[in-house]
Amino acid sequence: MGMLCDFLWSDPDADIQGWGENDRGVSYTYGTDVVGDFLAKFDFDLVVRAHQVVENGYEFFGKRQLVTVFSAPNYCGEFDNAGAMMTVDENLMCSFQILKPAERKLMGGFGSMMGARPSTPPRNKGT
Numbered sequence: 001m002g003m004l005c006d007f008l009w010s011d012p013d014a015d016i017q018g019w020g021e022n023d024r025g026v027s028y029t030y031g032t033d034v035v036g037d038f039l040a041k042f043d044f045d046l047v048v049r050a051h052q053v054v055e056n057g058y059e060f061f062g063k064r065q066l067v068t069v070f071s072a073p074n075y076c077g078e079f080d081n082a083g084a085m086m087t088v089d090e091n092l093m094c095s096f097q098i099l100k101p102a103e104r105k106l107m108g109g110f111g112s113m114m115g116a117r118p119s120t121p122p123r124n125k126g127t
Helices: 003-009 032-042
Strands: 019-021 028-030 047-049 058-061 066-069 083-088 094-099 105-107 112-114
Touching (some): 066 083
Antiparallel strands (some): 083 094
């Protein structure tokens, strides 16, 4: 499929060295050694990636040399994950804003889960 596919679909795996098969059925997995070699070759400090659900919205890998940021809380209504946004300041310090998943409520007694937007809070009258 090519390099663009591999950029999108490859995933880190703490249990391997080098490259391995990906459980997604496409592209590869890679170990901490691959991340370290990549950073050294291109004189980078950190790889920032996405396209993989992580429970707390972001997750570091390989001695904090790689971070996965996933910004969709409660992904597809199937995961109870938080989302996150990463900010990098002028000193190259990274910080994260966590997006908590909204509470799911049973609607209409049918047992279905409703992923609707929360209602708008009432306006404060007189101010």
